[in-house]
Amino acid sequence: MGSIFDILGPVMVGPSSSHTAGAARIGMVARQLFGRQPEKATVYLHGSFAATGKGHGTDRALIAGLLGMKPDDMRIPDSFQVAKDEGMEFSIASKEIKEAHPNTAQIIMEAEGVKPMKIQAYSIGGGRIRVCKLDGIDVNFSGESNTLIIRNVDEPGRIKEVAVALANAEINIATMQVFRDKRGGYAIMVVETDQIVPQKAMEELESKRGIIRVKFLAAN
Numbered sequence: 412m413g414s415i416f417d418i419l420g421p422v423m424v425g426p427s428s429s430h431t432a433g434a435a436r437i438g439m440v441a442r443q444l445f446g447r448q449p450e451k452a453t454v455y456l457h458g459s460f461a462a463t464g465k466g467h468g469t470d471r472a473l474i475a476g477l478l479g480m481k482p483d484d485m486r487i488p489d490s491f492q493v494a495k496d497e498g499m500e501f502s503i504a505s506k507e508i509k510e511a512h513p514n515t516a517q518i519i520m521e522a523e524g525v526k527p528m529k530i531q532a533y534s535i536g537g538g539r540i541r542v543c544k545l546d547g548i549d550v551n552f553s554g555e556s557n558t559l560i561i562r563n564v565d566e567p568g569r570i571k572e573v574a575v576a577l578a579n580a581e582i583n584i585a586t587m588q589v590f591r592d593k594r595g596g597y598a599i600m601v602v603e604t605d606q607i608v609p610q611k612a613m614e615e616l617e618s619k620r621g622i623i624r625v626k627f628l629a630a631n
Contacts, residue, residue: 430460430467433534434516435487438476440542440554441518441530444626449520450499452477455506458513460534470503473516477501482538512543526624548599550590554628556603561616562624565591565598572619573600580612597623 442448454473456464464470468488475490478497486493494501508515512533521527531544542552545560552558559577563569570589577584583605591598613625 430464430469430514430534431472431487432482432538433514433536433540434460434464434469434472435476435480435482435484436538436540437516437532437534438473438518439479439481440476440532440540440628441520441528442477442479443554443628444530444545444560445520445522445525445528446626447522447525448479448497448499449477450522451520452499452501453519454501454503455508455517456503457506457508457511457515457517460514460516461505469516473503473518474499474501477518477520512541515543517544545599546597548590548592548597550599550601551588552601552603555630556585557605557607557630558628559600559602559604559608559613560624560626560628561600561602561622563598563600564621564623565594565596566621569598569621570600572622573602573616576612576616577602577604577608580609582606582608582612 460469471490472487474494475484475487478490478493480487508517514534515531517531519527519529529546530542532540532542534540540553542550544550561573585603585605588601589598607629608627613627616622617625
């Protein structure tokens, strides 16, 4: 059964829930996964995002999301100037991405002292999105629920460690997906939880051998 959100759509700055609100959310989720506002962002637009994105404000919405603006922020049309004022460098270009959804954006984020991150996501309408690649690894999540994202080395024991740490913090796991680039390579755990994961639990996980990065997306 759909929600009232599906019928009415998101509260947003227009003109398009797919090309504007969805784009802003892609940028916002990318910023959350990066853990801070990037100092430099390289944005690629694919398909209809590239063809009609400028007219629909897709480019400005993506930058707005990277600046921490939500889809209803009235500053979205001025996001380029806000980025300039805040010292965030950015570039936007069109790119053909093989087998990608028409409403796809690819974002590379950089900042001093932080490992660069590359995210690919697409808008599915109504302001909703799906993240489909993270640092070259195929993933599949929306971030609509409380979502813990864990980047780790693909080796035995990592899933158990995460489950035990969350149980100790009295966090219930709703769903868990595991993605990897290759056997014994790197993996990404996507864990949807019923509760907010406390910072202490995330720090405990990050301190464990083989776990590279831990980020949390709160439901919104």
